[in-house]
Amino acid sequence: MHQGLIEYINNKIATKLNDSEIAQIKAVFKPKTLRKHQFFLEEGEVSKYGGFVIKGALKQYTIDESGKENIIGLYVENWWVGDRESQMNNTPTPYYIDAFENTELLVVSKEDFVSLLSQMPFVSELGRVLSEKRNFQLLRRLHATQVMTAEQRLNDLEKTYPEFLQRFPQHIIASYLGMTKETLSRIRANSLKK
Amino acid sequence: MHQGLIEYINNKIATKLNDSEIAQIKAVFKPKTLRKHQFFLEEGEVSKYGGFVIKGALKQYTIDESGKENIIGLYVENWWVGDRESQMNNTPTPYYIDAFENTELLVVSKEDFVSLLSQMPFVSELGRVLSEKRNFQLLRRLHATQVMTAEQRLNDLEKTYPEFLQRFPQHIIASYLGMTKETLSRIRANSLKK
DNA sequence: CGATTCTTTGAAAACAGTCAATCTGTGTGG
DNA sequence: CCACACAGATTGACTGTTTTCAAAGAATCG
Numbered sequence: 001m002h003q004g005l006i007e008y009i010n011n012k013i014a015t016k017l018n019d020s021e022i023a024q025i026k027a028v029f030k031p032k033t034l035r036k037h038q039f040f041l042e043e044g045e046v047s048k049y050g051g052f053v054i055k056g057a058l059k060q061y062t063i064d065e066s067g068k069e070n071i072i073g074l075y076v077e078n079w080w081v082g083d084r085e086s087q088m089n090n091t092p093t094p095y096y097i098d099a100f101e102n103t104e105l106l107v108v109s110k111e112d113f114v115s116l117l118s119q120m121p122f123v124s125e126l127g128r129v130l131s132e133k134r135n136f137q138l139l140r141r142l143h144a145t146q147v148m149t150a151e152q153r154l155n156d157l158e159k160t161y162p163e164f165l166q167r168f169p170q171h172i173i174a175s176y177l178g179m180t181k182e183t184l185s186r187i188r189a190n191s192l193k194k
Numbered sequence: 195m196h197q198g199l200i201e202y203i204n205n206k207i208a209t210k211l212n213d214s215e216i217a218q219i220k221a222v223f224k225p226k227t228l229r230k231h232q233f234f235l236e237e238g239e240v241s242k243y244g245g246f247v248i249k250g251a252l253k254q255y256t257i258d259e260s261g262k263e264n265i266i267g268l269y270v271e272n273w274w275v276g277d278r279e280s281q282m283n284n285t286p287t288p289y290y291i292d293a294f295e296n297t298e299l300l301v302v303s304k305e306d307f308v309s310l311l312s313q314m315p316f317v318s319e320l321g322r323v324l325s326e327k328r329n330f331q332l333l334r335r336l337h338a339t340q341v342m343t344a345e346q347r348l349n350d351l352e353k354t355y356p357e358f359l360q361r362f363p364q365h366i367i368a369s370y371l372g373m374t375k376e377t378l379s380r381i382r383a384n385s386l387k388k
Numbered sequence: 389c390g391a392t393t394c395t396t397t398g399a400a401a402a403c404a405g406t407c408a409a410t411c412t413g414t415g416t417g418g
Numbered sequence: 419c420c421a422c423a424c425a426g427a428t429t430g431a432c433t434g435t436t437t438t439c440a441a442a443g444a445a446t447c448g
Contacts, residue, residue, distance in 0.1 A: 138332035146372035
């Protein structure tokens, strides 16, 4: 169960995890299973756990007054999922996160994460690098949303995360890209005409 | 000159910087002055420095085929500025960053930053926390851009960064919010009617 | 005061959203 | 095995917000 996470970390750090470190990681990352449609987090809650996706897929979104889902994150294997802002600051989250497929996660509490930080110095550095990588993603997406047309954003997604297009239905992709499912459908119809 | 940065760091960490640490920071953070309209970074360059704003203001943007500036970041006193992705990965930046006012920065090279990381363990942790904070900002902005109307985004900015509205002219704010200056002008005209 | 720079206003056009109906495929229960 | 429900995708007509283009009015600065 933890093998995926161990490999993930080994790929990100200079050395390999030793047995003691592996044991510590296994101790704090607890398995959690979500069936399709089950919530990992609901609006108004304070997020208790961060999660690493072993298998499955999740979506993160808000729901507006009219009941429409606005998807701002999609997560698959080897992605981190959660609302760190809520978790770190003990503030209620504005987001829903639910399993889009049957999903296996490894989750870690704030307290356990803090203890990891103090016991394994490289965790800070790994966390910093991962957080910066996430920054790059978010800045790119922000820029794309601000300057690209709907069609350009779809092309961009095809290059950046092609796996999303196979894995999620169009109405989910549309929302993630900040457009309606009708618009996405029309864009695809137009592209085919070429 | 370095006082602002020292205080900034002291406010973010558990203990205070000691004399040796202060000396190291002074050694690697070099003063840099930009006159209004001077570039800190231009499209196509590989970013050599990250910067901390001591005094002044900068804008980060791309220029599209038609020559229009699309502003994606605004930076004032006590903000970090730069393209870390370009700096860390040695890739050409897609962004321009220039001084919007006469500006004083403290800049640090990648090499010097790495040496700080190794000599002062808390730098990793501070970097992680700051990067996560930046993540929260970016996620909020992304969500705002995707789900809010132009008017709501302006209201949101008034709450989040009210200082921007006083400091930058409307056409800059408009671009930062992902709308045209005409739209922003009309929104304001409408708000006044109430 | 002349020259930028910034802001406002109007009219037309474009892009995407909404609403509604239909079509498709998939799977489940009777 | 069929019928039906359900989730997803498509299409059309209409609406609406924002953009674009153009011009002119205000403010600021050397």
